[in-house]
Amino acid sequence: MAKTTTKSAAKAAPKTKTVTPVSERKSSGHLDRRQATIRLLGKTDDVLIIGGIAGAKDDAMGAAGGDVAHCYALGGAMGAACAMGLGLALAQPTRRVFVVTGEGELLMNSGTLATIGVLNPPNLSIVVLDNEYYGETGYQPSHTARGVDLVKIAEGSGIKATRMVTKESELDDAARMLRQSNGTSFVVAKVAPTDPERVPHSRDGNWQRQRFVRTVAAWKK
Numbered sequence: 001m002a003k004t005t006t007k008s009a010a011k012a013a014p015k016t017k018t019v020t021p022v023s024e025r026k027s028s029g030h031l032d033r034r035q036a037t038i039r040l041l042g043k044t045d046d047v048l049i050i051g052g053i054a055g056a057k058d059d060a061m062g063a064a065g066g067d068v069a070h071c072y073a074l075g076g077a078m079g080a081a082c083a084m085g086l087g088l089a090l091a092q093p094t095r096r097v098f099v100v101t102g103e104g105e106l107l108m109n110s111g112t113l114a115t116i117g118v119l120n121p122p123n124l125s126i127v128v129l130d131n132e133y134y135g136e137t138g139y140q141p142s143h144t145a146r147g148v149d150l151v152k153i154a155e156g157s158g159i160k161a162t163r164m165v166t167k168e169s170e171l172d173d174a175a176r177m178l179r180q181s182n183g184t185s186f187v188v189a190k191v192a193p194t195d196p197e198r199v200p201h202s203r204d205g206n207w208q209r210q211r212f213v214r215t216v217a218a219w220k221k
């Protein structure tokens with residue numbers, strides 16, 4: 001009897017991805033995600049950046065000038081961005097470390113904020129791009145669309161320098177706080193649920209990791 005191979009089964013039942021059309025996406029956020037990231041991070045030559053899964057990594061790379069060595073862009077490891085940023089900030093206390101993450105990713109591992117609040121590295125700056133959707137997987141509404149407030153979770157975790165940014169006029173002040181705070185800083189930017197502009201980048205995670213590690217080591221000297 002002929003066996004059904006995985007390949008032919010996949011052919012018989014093609015994967016479908018339902019995406020909520022842009023016109024049906026409702027969010028309280030209006031900021032342009034890429035422009036907000038650029039304004040919040042500012043000049044990035046002298047900082048280390050962890051770009052979270054999905055659109056956040058494109059926005060992080062977009063703000064950093066592309067697929068550059070000092071920006072580590074996550075793929076697949078949802079929930080890891082803030083934890084990686086924390087480890088990096090502790091290991092590199094003389095460098096500013098930016099984490100750019102989506103609210104969906106942070107919701108997956110929001111307990112990390114408690115550890116960040118306790119350890120409180122002053123060189124760690126976290127930017128959450130909150131579009132109130134799990135965009136990458138088709139724009140399913142996330143918990144922040146239903147009242148969950150990540151700024152309050154950060155504050156309850158002991159992070160003192162926090163800001164919710166909803167308007168362009170609030171970006172510069174938030175950017176200053178991200179650079180100048182004497183403890184970990186945390187900004188949620190309420191962004192519009194538009195598709196993030198993709199940035200071409202290497203998908204070889206091992207190569208990317210090695211490039212990032214080499215950059216950190218070279219900067220240390």
Ligand SMILES: Cc1ncc(C[n+]2csc(CCOP(=O)(O)OP(=O)(O)O)c2C)c(N)n1
Pocket residue numbers: 053054055056076077078101102103104105106131133134135136137142
């Ligand atoms: C453990 C795990 N669960 C689910 C996924 C699938 N996944 C990838 S990105 C994503 C949504 C990310 O949402 P958010 O961080 O809000 O970013 P957005 O796409 O909205 O910019 C999901 C559910 C994953 N990669 N890993």
